[in-house]
Amino acid sequence: MNNLWKNMKFRSKLILFFVLLITIPSIINIMINYKTSSEIIISNAKDGILEVVQKKNEISDLMLRQIEERTIALISDPDLYRLFDREQPQDDYELLKMDREASALLSKYFRKEQDLYIPQLVTSYYSFGLGNTGYTSSSPFISVPSGGFTGSYIHERIVESQGSLVWIPTYDMTRVFNQPELSGMDAKLRMIFSIGRVINSSPIIDGMSRTWPAHVERPVLLINFHEEYYRQNGEQADAAAGSYFYVVSKEGQIVTHPDSSQLGHSDKNGWYREFRQPSGTSIVKDGQEDVLMGYAVSEVTGWVTVYAVPYQQLLRNLPLVRYTDLLTALALILLSIGISYVISDRLTKPIKRMMAAIQLTGAGDFSTKIPDQSQLEFRILIKKYNQMNEKIVELLQENYESTRREKEAEMLALNLQLNPHFLYNTLNIINWMAIERDERAISRMIVSLSTMLQYTVNNGQEKVSLGDDLLWLQSYTHIMENRYAGVFEVKYELEELPLDTVVPKLFLQPIVENAIIHSMAAVTKEGMITISGRMCGQRLCFSVADNGKGMSREQLEALLAQDYDGIGIRNIRKRLALMYGTEASLQLESEEERGTVVTVTIPLSAGLET
Template sequence: MKKYLKLLGKKLSELRFRDKLTISYILLITVPAIVIGIKYYNTSSQIILENASKHIYEIVKKDNQIIDNRLNKLQESTLSTISNVELYTLLNAMRTDDEMQLIQMDKRIKEILNQYFIENGDIFSANLLTSYYAFGSNNVSISQEKVLDSNVYKDAKQAQGGLVWIPNYEVSEIVKSGEILNNNFNNFFAAARTINSTYFQNGSIHYMSEGIERPVLLINVKVDMFNSVFADSLPVTGAYTFVLSQDGRVISPTQSNHIKSYEDSDWFQHALLQKSGSSITTIAGKKLLVCFDRMQTTGWITAAFVPYDQLIVNLSNLRTYTLYLSIFLMVLSVIIAYLLSGWLTNPIKKLLVATHLIGIGKFTTKIPVVSDKEFSFLFTKFNQMNEKIQQLITENYEVKLREKEAEIMALNLQLNPHFLYNTLNIINWMAMDKNQDDISRMIMSLSTMLEYTVHNKKEIVPLREDMKWLKGYLHIMSTRYEGIFGVQIEIDPSLDSCTVPKLFLQPIIENSIIHGFELLETGGMIQIVGWNNESTVHFTVQDNGKGMDENQKKNIMNDDSEHVGISNIDKRIKLLFGQEYGISIDSQVGVGTSVHIVFPFRKFETSVDNF
């Protein structure tokens, strides 16, 4: 494929410019026409699909209402049955070891059940199930042993009197062994509920005896009830309707060559979430429109499947029309392209020549502006672009020169600190040789401070490195102002790796020493406290100096103030971390000053040089 594309590109490159322009116009006209045609076809398909979806959905909704009405009637009949006073009287008088009485009771209970269910043609059988006898309909001979182990009986018992809807199951699960049912009535769905221990009569509550077993009312409903509702309801050829349980099993139709379960299907998962709606899906390689609605009574889903190709069968004529339109536009585009290409070729040739000259470095090339409005604008912009390119090249060259000069200056600056470090080390050894420990410590603190400030060009550093520098600074200042002030440092060790602005505490401490303690001869104290408050870091520098009034506090944050270092730290914090962070000052004249710093907690990463 790549070989053929390369060959096609080569052939096109060998064509005259006029031929290329002709082909371009052909594509320019035909491609949008084809795209519009396809878009029109797809839009029409979408409209048809939306209308069909709405219509099919209304049918499914109506069918579900009919089914819900029938099932509500059945549900009301079960409520009437379990409220029957005579039924409770019979159950209370039941002797499970008297077979003759059980037969007589069966006849009477059957009459009671028929009273509520015999007229409902959807019901196959109605039974009252116990561990010792199965009362009710003779349509099936129920086995007590099978009943007690069946899911139908267990689910009803677990519901504790609530109505349970059971998807289609084979009656062979509960009938006596060897009994054969008609195939047309071998699959059912069921409604079951346990008869409670209380009932109402004449406004009073009556209780069933404690020793009486609570029977299960089981109503077997023909699955054909669904088929009778769905018959001929869908007007599209090949469409069909299913009823599915909440776990995706097909309840109706029971005899089908289709998939037995849709539990893992995307459309079914969508239906469980939406409860009602439609979607497009593919089943067994066939694209289908699925419209679904959930029953109010059972929670089961009714889904209508409509073949997608049957919905758009009438769009074949539209495809033919789109094809003829494309051919016509192609012929028209050839004619228009041939006429326009000749008119456009001459100005474009000028543009190509000028572009070639610029490509070989002749940036002084200019194209004479023609009277034609479009090309006049194009040539003017081309000339302006050329001038801009020439200007950018000059500026770039000058920037490169300045960068080289800066590199040379930086190398020169690195030589002087190197000489200074060697000199300080020599003085340090001389001081140690003379047992001048205080002088040695001063020199080591100064050397550490110089190395940190000169070699560390980072804007942000870990707190442990900044505190190392600060302790050297405090040693020098304590020696200089000996006896005037002391320092207490209480910083949470977990902040050692915290990211902080370089030298952020020094201007504040310097302000306390020089300005706060200027009237003191002794007794000054600086407290430096740092702690972590979840996502933010807090530092407080507090002194017991002379303090400040409100005007001094406002002026200290101005650039024109003599305390410019503090305002600079505040600006750096805001630039690095955001406007919501920075410095706040609390001070009282004659009491002292407290400076509070806050910014976000971020662990320092050695690979990060800048924020």
Template sequence: MTEQAQKNVYEIVKKNNEIMDNKLRIIDQNSAALFVDKDLFGVFNRLNPGNKADLLSADRQVSDALRRYFSQVDDVYAYQLWTSYFTFGQPLPQGDPTRSAIYRAAEKAAGKMVWYPTYDFTEMFDQSYLEKGAIDFRYLFTATRLLDFSYLNNTTLEKLNPGIERPVLTISFKADTLTSLYEKSIPEGSRYLVLAPDNRIVAGSEKGKIAQVYSDDWVDQVQRTGSGTRRIKIDGVNTIVCFDRSQVTGWMSIVMTPESALAGNLIPLIRGSTTLLAVMLGIVALIFAYFISGKITNPIKKLLGAMRSVGEGDFQTQVVVSTNDEFGILLQRFNRMNDRIRLLVSENYEIKLKEQEAEIQALNMQMNPHFLYNTLNVMNWTAIENGQKELSKMLVCLSNMLHYTSRKDWGAVHLSEEMEWMKNYFYIMSVRFEEKFAVSYEIDARLYDYKLPRLLFQPFVENAILHGFDQTEAGGLIRIRGWIEEGTRYFEVADNGKGMSGDTVHAILYRESSSIGIKNTIARIRMTYGEAYGVVISSAIGDGTKVTITLPA
């Protein structure tokens, strides 16, 4: 049993090293890719360290670049680029990181990856005021390397200018990353250590000794061997020691299992085996009884189960008929009846779907003539009042709008198409009303990946322009916002016009009125996405109007 346990624990240690090596190897590969990152090359090649605005702009670009490489990697706590004049990336209370041992190790390695073992953050960066604080980044280990950017421009290798300071990349991990990996996998009663080549503890079962040097003599033998198992006495206890060296970091993973812990598990195993045998014999007896009674009760149970499923709406249920007796005939008749019911339900469902599609299409078709009438009316006023001065550009915008609205397929469109159409519409209306209003957009970039009903915003912006600003000579503002929150897309059309009373809002939403476009839009949303989604209008006299549209994400 001890020999088998020794083999099993050794395999666990090797497997844990493989898991961690795979994660850390991704960090190594991604950091190597930074050497030829054209964006980072451009940032540092033209950066003026004495210009604060340049530094802040560079920080944003560098943070975005690092995020592309490392934000998706599990267990990464922080990623930064250190220079003597600025720390790019996630801020930590590090003072001047270039004075740390990590920075010196990276400079000494001259571009090679250095895996710096677990250290006390407050000591490494001389932050004594944090020593008594409960900080979750107290113990970290770090991957670091000096970056000398370059990239291949056609056939020419472009390098950083000689006078430019080369930044140091640091990728930091919490020591708990290794702790969670080992504590879930090693046998009960075992201890573990992860040691750097200088015997400094990277992670271990005894939290108080992390970042200290482990000084037992047997550790030096293990370090020289590299991988394998030993049976030795530790503190007078016979112990199985299994160890393996990481191929990425060079750190030694060690699991120490007392032999007494293995023997202590043997008695419960015998007791459990005896109990299991008794339970199995009881189960065998129950199985014999079950088969004897099943010949009588199984056909009835099958029929009752099938009837319950049909009652809950599952008309695909079919009962397997294995006999030709009275029960077999009854089950055959039940299957035949269920097939007839399923056919009728399917036909009825298809009819309802076709009716709903026809209703949606009818509502969609109402939008075209209503909008075309208003657009042509605007163009007529423009021609009269402006002497055809802006007619050429308006015709171009109208052509794009007509092309958009005259498609045969009235299905959902991407947000970018809808916004392009809106910009054409706003141009025509701004010319018609002589720049009496302005438009602002605040759209979450993620919304451009989704589709939405066509002409979703048109009735509301038209209402804002024609009615909200009818007493406004200048200073009107329409704000179009969009965001995603808890699985729902939100769009908001707000204006600073004269507003509406509560009765007017109620009339638009629930009574017969002239707001055909708004009613059709609400109906299209609910028919497409369900009754949980739609439009909310909030307004007050003199306080503008805000329309909120909700769609599922």
């Protein structure tokens, strides 16, 4: 891609620039317009969905509240009190008579929508309320068996409420009431939700409040609803495709749902539990699909009514906006191509003339001059081009002189390389002469000097191995011990060290030299210089200690402030800072007439590269 751009003509680049200048803002505009339109649509949809679900919830609450009020009115009915103010009937005739009276009584309060809900008065010995033909012939409900009911968790919850109204989310009545022979029925008949309360009748009869004696069993008012009750209350004719309503209890159990297989099960999403508001909207994940959910909490049941609309369904008309924007952008791009073609043609003509002149310069004709152009920019460019040609001629001459001087320097370097070689050979001859005369001390000094010269002259590296640098230092101290024979002694205390690690070249020599020249200047005998080395974790720690004259506090402060005339110390300090930064350190401690200790700490480095 980079080569393609480099090889592209200026005119092509100019056209491409104009196209991009139109295309990029157009794309950004399309994206912003699409995003803004989406946000507006979603915002309006949220408001509409919230209004719908709140309205539906209000309608359901109104109807359920009416039913709740009827249950309260039933409790105060004297006929209900008289009907159950007796011992448990002992024959079927009396039970049937009670059932007819109970059915008539229930019809008095619950006469509408018998295909959606049905009330019963249930005791441990009989289930009253389906004796009226209005309930048995036209109602699709199944009678609740008294035995199955009293042993169910629903009966337990209602009894625990002590007369308060209890709302039971959708359940399979054939399973809960132990009716396996009816389990094959349609789910619409089996799946119901209920409300119930224990009837503690307390009517006013003859001006007195009456209550049943303790031995009279309190019946349970149980009203069963088909889950379609919610779906037939306020279904939206203009609902979006794929949208649906459902109701879920505060515990997460589905009360009503278009998919009958979901009834009675826990809602797998549970998204509404995150909200504390009585109503609102949210975009949630339903499987692999984003869904806009509107919800409202019932003031009567505490259940949540949900209206779910597929997110993409809300944006189904947005592609039309995108196509319109794309067509507009395409028209602008075509227009920009035409304009850029005309402009680029006018701009590239002077450039073509310059290219012809540059080709002549490339062929070696540096005397080429381009006449001025009318445009200011090209006048400046041409002026610089002509100046460049003049400068090239000057540089060619300078390059010739530089090449000549470089060759002379190479010859001089070759001659200088002969001198160290001659010196090593001469030292080697002197060494053998000393050995032949049994002058071992002189021989050792010559070998040390030869080692030092080879290490210093041949090794041009700034970093060397620790082993090589210590070997050179030992040669140096040997020579200095012999030079100041009897004045001082050099002692090495080196622990096991990684000799292949990398260190700055000659990093200890200036310190040792300082100790010899300055500290030992006033010593005539029994001087001692101790060179120590050890591992300090992942660092190398070296110290050079002497028992010389030491330094006063003022001298030590001047040295630490780099005002001291010890060039070697300053050199080492700067080299350590350049190579290791703050990871290396050089510290001095001194006391007059007691000596000086210099400590160098450097990080452990890998071996030399080969």
